[in-house]
Amino acid sequence: MRRSVLSDWLAQRLDRGNGQPIYRQLHRLLQQAILSRELPAGSKVPSSRLLAQELGIGRNTVTQVYEQLVLEGYVSSATGRGTFVADSAPDEIVGALDVESSGTHRTPLELPATRVLSARGARLIAGAGVSKRQWGAFMPGVPDVTKFPAREWSRLHNKYWRRLRPDLLTYAPGGGLASLRHALADYLRTSRSVRCTPEQIIITTGIHQSVDLAVRLLSDPGDVIWTEDPCYWGVRSVLHVSGLQTRPIAVDAEGINPSPDDLAQPPKLMLVTPSHQYPLGMVMSLARRRMLLEYARQHTCWIIEDDYDSEFRYGSRPLASLQGLDMSGQVIYVGSFSKTLFPGLRIGYLVVPEALAESFATASAELYREGQLLQQAMLAEFIAEGHFASHIRKMRTLYGQRRQIVLDAASRRYGDALPAVGGDAGLHLVMQLPAGSDDRLVAAAALERNIIVRPLSGYYAQPSLDSSGLLLGYACVPDEDIGPAFDTLGDAIDSTLNVFAS
Numbered sequence: 001m002r003r004s005v006l007s008d009w010l011a012q013r014l015d016r017g018n019g020q021p022i023y024r025q026l027h028r029l030l031q032q033a034i035l036s037r038e039l040p041a042g043s044k045v046p047s048s049r050l051l052a053q054e055l056g057i058g059r060n061t062v063t064q065v066y067e068q069l070v071l072e073g074y075v076s077s078a079t080g081r082g083t084f085v086a087d088s089a090p091d092e093i094v095g096a097l098d099v100e101s102s103g104t105h106r107t108p109l110e111l112p113a114t115r116v117l118s119a120r121g122a123r124l125i126a127g128a129g130v131s132k133r134q135w136g137a138f139m140p141g142v143p144d145v146t147k148f149p150a151r152e153w154s155r156l157h158n159k160y161w162r163r164l165r166p167d168l169l170t171y172a173p174g175g176g177l178a179s180l181r182h183a184l185a186d187y188l189r190t191s192r193s194v195r196c197t198p199e200q201i202i203i204t205t206g207i208h209q210s211v212d213l214a215v216r217l218l219s220d221p222g223d224v225i226w227t228e229d230p231c232y233w234g235v236r237s238v239l240h241v242s243g244l245q246t247r248p249i250a251v252d253a254e255g256i257n258p259s260p261d262d263l264a265q266p267p268k269l270m271l272v273t274p275s276h277q278y279p280l281g282m283v284m285s286l287a288r289r290r291m292l293l294e295y296a297r298q299h300t301c302w303i304i305e306d307d308y309d310s311e312f313r314y315g316s317r318p319l320a321s322l323q324g325l326d327m328s329g330q331v332i333y334v335g336s337f338s339k340t341l342f343p344g345l346r347i348g349y350l351v352v353p354e355a356l357a358e359s360f361a362t363a364s365a366e367l368y369r370e371g372q373l374l375q376q377a378m379l380a381e382f383i384a385e386g387h388f389a390s391h392i393r394k395m396r397t398l399y400g401q402r403r404q405i406v407l408d409a410a411s412r413r414y415g416d417a418l419p420a421v422g423g424d425a426g427l428h429l430v431m432q433l434p435a436g437s438d439d440r441l442v443a444a445a446a447l448e449r450n451i452i453v454r455p456l457s458g459y460y461a462q463p464s465l466d467s468s469g470l471l472l473g474y475a476c477v478p479d480e481d482i483g484p485a486f487d488t489l490g491d492a493i494d495s496t497l498n499v500f501a502s
């Protein structure tokens with residue numbers, strides 16, 4: 001059954017990980033919805049039973065919130081007919097909202113978004129996918145940061161701080177530190193078959209910033225960009241906020257699969273994950289790669305290749321990049337140390353065609369006033385001394401084991417009923433749920449049990465119950481915790497879907 005609009009609105013805002021009781025959050029959100037007219041005067045609110053069920057929370061919680069709202073005059077209940085939004089919210093209520101019971105003023109973020117944000121800002125916040133929690137079973141996309149070779153890093157750290165170099169503590173000149181660009185060019189040429197010189201590499205704070213820079217320099221607001229459907233919500237937000245029109249293109253077993261209708265309307269840019277489609281995990285076939293490159297050449301479009309985690313491929317060697325096949329300079333390659341080292345490092349890179357390198361370096365310094373040269377110097381040395389390659393090797397073995405432990409736990413509990421896809425590479429896999437089940441409810445029920453999983457439907461341009469599944473990140477979960485965590489997740493799945501209860 002489709003959830004009500006109100007439940008969707010509430011589900012997007014309730015945050016089970018922020019330490020605030022659900023009762024308090026729900027109470028405040030409903031107040032906001034009424035004051036901002038999201039819930040118009042006179043409208044009927046769902047029954048406590050239905051709302052509790054749709055949000056995956058206790059019915060008592062909802063009943064108590066409704067009773068409180070009745071006391072405050074936001075809603076009134078008519079026996080036998082239901083609960084209705086009051087015709088007008090008394091002024092003292094609006095005033096009372098400005099001051100918390102503790103006496104402190106509420107923050108501007110708690111105001112209805114329509115009052116303080118631009119249309120673009122409000123859209124960004126309404127569609128935001130970022131999670132307040134970034135660590136724990138089964139947080140997707142997060143490597144095991146506890147295994148980072150801290151000793152080598154702190155040795156380099158001490159070395160650079162002992163011999164203080166002013167040139168490493170100033171703003172960066174644009175493009176990043178030469179030693180890191182050289183080390184990366186060597187690495188990308190040999191490991192990813194990327195064709196580049198160090199000058200073509202622009203250091204950024206990660207893929208988010210790389211994509212932001214590329215779309216600012218290569219497109220104008222209103223231009224069309226193809227994105228894979230499904231795709232990573234973070235980059236989709238970057239594109240939306242830049243004023244691009246995204247055209248979601250379906251993927252099949254060979255990767256992005258534009259229809260004749262799509263092909264008839266060439267975009268300005270396309271953004272693809274050829275080595276490991278995010279989040280479903282397929283590899284773009286050679287035929288599709290050739291087709292895409294030829295199409296981009298004929299229609300002068302840019303291809304942004306997001307190569308975010310392909311170092312971790314289990315059972316076969318990492319695949320060559322799309323950029324390496326590009327003979328006409330249409331590909332902008334973006335990569336990151338977020339998965340190979342640790343996300344908080346915030347270092348990533350772009351590889352751009354030679355003719356654009358100078359403009360990208362200048363724009364990067366102009367827009368972001370970059371720095372972090374000292375960290376870049378440490379990282380260059382870390383790579384040159386072989387620690388980067390050896391860390392990747394170790395982590396590949398570790399994540400391969402953890403992937404197998406999750407797969408075993410899933411098959412022990414569900415056999416073939418919930419197939420896992422996309423686990424041949426990367427740090428996560430996707431467990432498919434029966435069509436028609438609501439993966440957001442399952443994710444909410446899991447979070448109540450302290451397990452983080454992301455609902456697959458949220459990665460689609462048009463979320464639907466037909467694309468129901470869960471993203472499970474296994475890389476950051478210690479081996480011995482995976483089985484118990486999966487059992488807890490299984491309880492959340494079974495209790496929500498009612499199909500596996502014996």
Ligand SMILES: Cc1ncc(COP(=O)(O)O)c(C=O)c1O
Pocket residue numbers: 141205206207208209232234235273278306308335336337338343347348
């Ligand atoms: C497909 C994809 N691209 C990019 C990123 C983020 O990269 P960065 O941390 O370098 O901004 C992620 C993070 O999960 C991702 O899944």
